[in-house]
Amino acid sequence: MNIRTCVTSWGKQSVNFGFKSQFEDNNARVEAALHIIDTYAVVRQKSKSDDTPFRGITLLSSREIDAMRPACRLSSELLDFLTPMVVPGVSTLELNDAAEEWTQAHGATSAPLGYPGAQGAEDFPMSICTSINEVVCHGIPNKKDVLEDGDIINIDVTPLLNGYHGDSSRTFMVGEVSPKARKLVEVTKKALWKGIEAVEVGGRIGDIGAAIQAYAESEGFSVVRDFVGHGVHRTFHAEPQIPHYGVKGKGKKIRPGMVFTIEPMLNEGTHEVDLLDDKWTAVTQDGKLSAQFEHTLAVTKSGVEVLTYLPVAVAV
Numbered sequence: 001m002n003i004r005t006c007v008t009s010w011g012k013q014s015v016n017f018g019f020k021s022q023f024e025d026n027n028a029r030v031e032a033a034l035h036i037i038d039t040y041a042v043v044r045q046k047s048k049s050d051d052t053p054f055r056g057i058t059l060l061s062s063r064e065i066d067a068m069r070p071a072c073r074l075s076s077e078l079l080d081f082l083t084p085m086v087v088p089g090v091s092t093l094e095l096n097d098a099a100e101e102w103t104q105a106h107g108a109t110s111a112p113l114g115y116p117g118a119q120g121a122e123d124f125p126m127s128i129c130t131s132i133n134e135v136v137c138h139g140i141p142n143k144k145d146v147l148e149d150g151d152i153i154n155i156d157v158t159p160l161l162n163g164y165h166g167d168s169s170r171t172f173m174v175g176e177v178s179p180k181a182r183k184l185v186e187v188t189k190k191a192l193w194k195g196i197e198a199v200e201v202g203g204r205i206g207d208i209g210a211a212i213q214a215y216a217e218s219e220g221f222s223v224v225r226d227f228v229g230h231g232v233h234r235t236f237h238a239e240p241q242i243p244h245y246g247v248k249g250k251g252k253k254i255r256p257g258m259v260f261t262i263e264p265m266l267n268e269g270t271h272e273v274d275l276l277d278d279k280w281t282a283v284t285q286d287g288k289l290s291a292q293f294e295h296t297l298a299v300t301k302s303g304v305e306v307l308t309y310l311p312v313a314v315a316v
């Protein structure tokens with residue numbers, strides 16, 4: 001979720017953020033954005049007696065977390081279902097259509113389909129996001145994008161079931177990929193788990209990004225700043241925002257009942273991204289590879305539960 005998108009779609013009004021020109025570095029820019037979001041959330045809450053307990057973050061009861069489980073399970077199963085289709089010669093449209101059919105057959109809908117675009121963008125026209133090679137995120141499936149041997153592709157799915165969203169993505173290697181691409185994919189997956197391990201009740205949101213960034217950069221990769229993880233429940237993109245870089249001990253406190261995604265995007269080269277003319281597809285500025293993995297997780301009193309991770313039973 002793009003920070004600017006989140007703020008504008010939330011407020012249903014257009015807000016002019018001149019971050020790029022106002023701030024020298026991305027950290028300052030994102031800090032400023034987070035501050036604006038905080039302030040805005042508090043203002044909104046005053047006129048609303050909803051279930052939002054503080055600073056715009058919805059804390060879920062254990063019943064509500066239970067209600068998230070079927071949607072989260074579906075997102076994992078949908079990615080499993082798509083896995084054998086991810087081979088040279090398949091188009092991203094075929095992956096999309098198979099995902100849509102599978103989702104409907106399981107009584108769910110595809111939350112990305114028709115998702116409102118920000119700042120002049122059309123609503124998202126497809127059911128899943130497919131992001132190949134230098135595409136960082138939000139690639140739009142189409143029949144011309146046909147997978148080739150050596151490609152990497154992120155598939156991001158978000159089934160909506162019984163009013164709850166399950167948001168998860170994986171990057172797949174198509175056929176034989178270069179050692180560098182393989183390393184990027186493996187490091188990105190591990191970076192997500194480093195982030196998950198950093199989640200602790202009483203800790204801070206900044207702990208997550210700090211863990212991801214330290215690991216990613218130690219392996220020679222950069223962390224995308226312009227897209228962040230997000231609260232997810234009845235609302236697809238909610239507070240809190242989860243940057244994948246940052247400083248340990250900074251940010252909001254992590255509390256039981258928080259449900260959010262962690263979805264780091266790691267780049268081979270620069271962390272800077274460009275948006276294509278469709279206003280959705282984000283690509284690396286230098287054209288080098290990008291990979292991403294995403295899980296939805298719940299914070300409980302006893303720790304963290306990865307709702308979109310289904311342990312596989314192994315016969316011993």
Ligand code: MF3
Pocket residue numbers: 001111112113115116124128129138156157158167261263294
């Ligand atoms: N699933 C993406 C995420 O992880 C969001 C996709 S929004 C869409 O937040 F409109 F592009 F589908």
Ligand code: CO
Pocket residue numbers: 001167229230261263294
């Ligand atoms: Co997400």
Ligand code: CO
Pocket residue numbers: 156157158167168169263294
């Ligand atoms: Co997602």
